Amino acid sequence: MTKSSLKPSPREKLSPEVLALADHLHSATIHLLRRLRKQDACSGEGPARLSALSVLVFGGPKTLGELAATEQVKAPTMSRIVAGLARGRLIEIALDADDARRMQIRASAKGERLLQAARQRRMASLAGQLHRLPMKEFAKLQQAAEVLSRLLVDWR
Amino acid sequence: MTKSSLKPSPREKLSPEVLALADHLHSATIHLLRRLRKQDACSGEGPARLSALSVLVFGGPKTLGELAATEQVKAPTMSRIVAGLARGRLIEIALDADDARRMQIRASAKGERLLQAARQRRMASLAGQLHRLPMKEFAKLQQAAEVLSRLLVDWR
DNA sequence: GAAGTATAGTTAGCTATGCTAACTAATTTC
DNA sequence: GAAATTAGTTAGCATAGCTAACTATACTTC
Numbered sequence: 094m095t096k097s098s099l100k101p102s103p104r105e106k107l108s109p110e111v112l113a114l115a116d117h118l119h120s121a122t123i124h125l126l127r128r129l130r131k132q133d134a135c136s137g138e139g140p141a142r143l144s145a146l147s148v149l150v151f152g153g154p155k156t157l158g159e160l161a162a163t164e165q166v167k168a169p170t171m172s173r174i175v176a177g178l179a180r181g182r183l184i185e186i187a188l189d190a191d192d193a194r195r196m197q198i199r200a201s202a203k204g205e206r207l208l209q210a211a212r213q214r215r216m217a218s219l220a221g222q223l224h225r226l227p228m229k230e231f232a233k234l235q236q237a238a239e240v241l242s243r244l245l246v247d248w249r
Numbered sequence: 250m251t252k253s254s255l256k257p258s259p260r261e262k263l264s265p266e267v268l269a270l271a272d273h274l275h276s277a278t279i280h281l282l283r284r285l286r287k288q289d290a291c292s293g294e295g296p297a298r299l300s301a302l303s304v305l306v307f308g309g310p311k312t313l314g315e316l317a318a319t320e321q322v323k324a325p326t327m328s329r330i331v332a333g334l335a336r337g338r339l340i341e342i343a344l345d346a347d348d349a350r351r352m353q354i355r356a357s358a359k360g361e362r363l364l365q366a367a368r369q370r371r372m373a374s375l376a377g378q379l380h381r382l383p384m385k386e387f388a389k390l391q392q393a394a395e396v397l398s399r400l401l402v403d404w405r
Numbered sequence: 406g407a408a409g410t411a412t413a414g415t416t417a418g419c420t421a422t423g424c425t426a427a428c429t430a431a432t433t434t435c
Numbered sequence: 436g437a438a439a440t441t442a443g444t445t446a447g448c449a450t451a452g453c454t455a456a457c458t459a460t461a462c463t464t465c
Contacts, residue, residue, distance in 0.1 A: 114391055115375040119285065121397035122278040123300075127321055128404060129275065139421050139452090144279070158442065165283055170423055172444060177421080194431050194442040219271040222400055230396045235270055237393030240386045241277035244378055248284060295423090295450050314413065326452055328415060333450080350413040350460045411462070416455105423450075433440070 125219075132218045136211040138181070141166075145174050146183055146200060146208045154199040156189070183207060281375075288374045292367040294337070297322075301330050302339055302356060302364045310355040312345070339363060 133143055141164070148163050149155060155163070161171035175198060178184045183204030189195035200208065223231060289299055297320070304319050305311060311319070317327035331354060334340045339360030345351035356364065379387060 111376045111379050111387075112372050114379055114387070114394060115372045117394040117398065118281075118379075118390065119371060119375060121394055121401060122282055124401050125274075125397065126278055126282060128401070131321075141422055156442080165287075166422085167424065168443060169425085169445080173422075176444095192432070192442080196443080215275060216268050216271045219275060220267045222404055223267050223270055223274075225403070226396070226400065230399075231267075231270070233389070233392045233396050234274065236389045237396075238270060238273040238277055240382070240389050240393075241281065242273065243386075244382065245277060245280050245284070247381070248378060290424095297451055312413080322451090323453065324414060325416080325454085329451075332415095348413080348461070352414080406465100408465085409463080411460105413460080414458085416457070418455095419453080421450100421452075424448080426446090428445070429443085431440100431442080434438080435436100 129215050129218060132214040133211055135214070136207060138177075138183070138207070138211075141170075141174050142178055142183075143208065143211055145171070146178060146204055147212065149184060149198060149200040150205055150208045154197050156195045157198065158195075160198065178204065285371050285374060288370040289367055291370070292363060294333075294339070294363070294367075297326075297330050298334055298339075299364065299367055301327070302334060302360055303368070305340060305354060305356040306361055306364045310353050312351045313354065314351075316354065334360065 130140065133140060136143060138146070145160055145164055148160060152163070157171055157175055158168060160175070161168050164171065164174075166174075175184065175186075179186060181203075183201055185199050185201050187197045187199075189197055223234070226234070286296065289296060292299060294302070301316055301320055304316060308319070313327055313331055314324065316331070317324050320327065320330075322330075331340065331342075335342060337359075339357055341355050341357050343353045343355075345353055379390070382390070
């Protein structure tokens with residue numbers, strides 16, 4: 094770091110330091126998710142379906158378009174993901190009373206159970222590793238997770 | 250945190266705190282990579298090929314089996330990825346002198362250029378966001394990146 | 406050195422996930 | 436009420452993951 098500013102004033106543009114952090118963060122997140130992804134295999138559903146289902150479980154009912162936007166995917170892609178989830182009885186689809194074009198999609202009880210089980214496996218895997226960290230490093234990750242969340246919210 | 254230990258002694262097993270961090274980290278990394286992934290579209294190559302190519306560029310020549318192991322993918326999958334990269338002249342393949350079954354795969358000059366350009370786009374995107382962070386938060390991410398790297402190395 | 410086993414990669418064929426283009430149907434706007 | 440917009444589907448393409456079954460080379464064992 095060449096200059097310090099404790100208030101939200103940005104640093105100079107794309108210094109080597111910023112690029113180095115971008116690189117490390119990029120690499121670490123890729124490898125972290127690659128490890129966790131393996132835990133999902135035994136759920137019987139692919140990553141896109143699990144992710145969409147988790148949006149429904151934690152975010153409540155959504156239309157197809159809202160789901161597509163949340164998952165940053167085009168409508169036809171989400172259409173097929175929803176079809177797959179419906180085929181497995183993991184979601185329930187109701188027509189919107191106000192607008193017959195819209196569909197209200199919600200997780201079914203079965204979908205909720207499946208997602209919680211999958212989530213449990215991922216969390217157990219990651220938590221099992223975090224668990225082995227010394228307190229100090231654990232705290233660093235806690236702070237970083239908050240920073241990352243804000244970064245994503247403020248992304249532009 | 251219920252107990253503190255500044256030395257590498259692990260905490261109690263899978264406390265709510267550990268699970269909460271696992272959850273936040275999981276969510277943040279997923280959404281971070283989803284954003285960065287978009288930058289790769291204009292490279293003309295998919296994520297699996299870019300990732301394998303980056304292994305070759307930064308890790309030097311590899312056999313197909315080594316590439317598959319590094320990318321945590323089965324041999325037939327890597328076989329097709331390599332075929333795609335070869336079709337685009339992004340890699341060069343030589344037969345191993347000692348063992349005619351093996352292939353030595355290396356990035357071509359064209360592959361190196363393409364990967365560096367793609368990497369530049371990802372890094373610019375992420376760095377552009379990191380750039381806007383106040384110094385203090387930036388430093389937190391730096392520390393976290395180190396912790397994450399160690400976590401991945403020590404993963405078991 | 407021949408037979409059997411192990412290893413490196415390929416091929417075929419399945420599923421899942423992403424896209425665009427072109428479509429249907431419902432709603433809104435003018 | 437005609438035109439434009441919006442929600443979602445269908446068709447068709449490419450990438451990426453897998454297993455099973457194959458070829459070809461290398462190693463082992465007698």
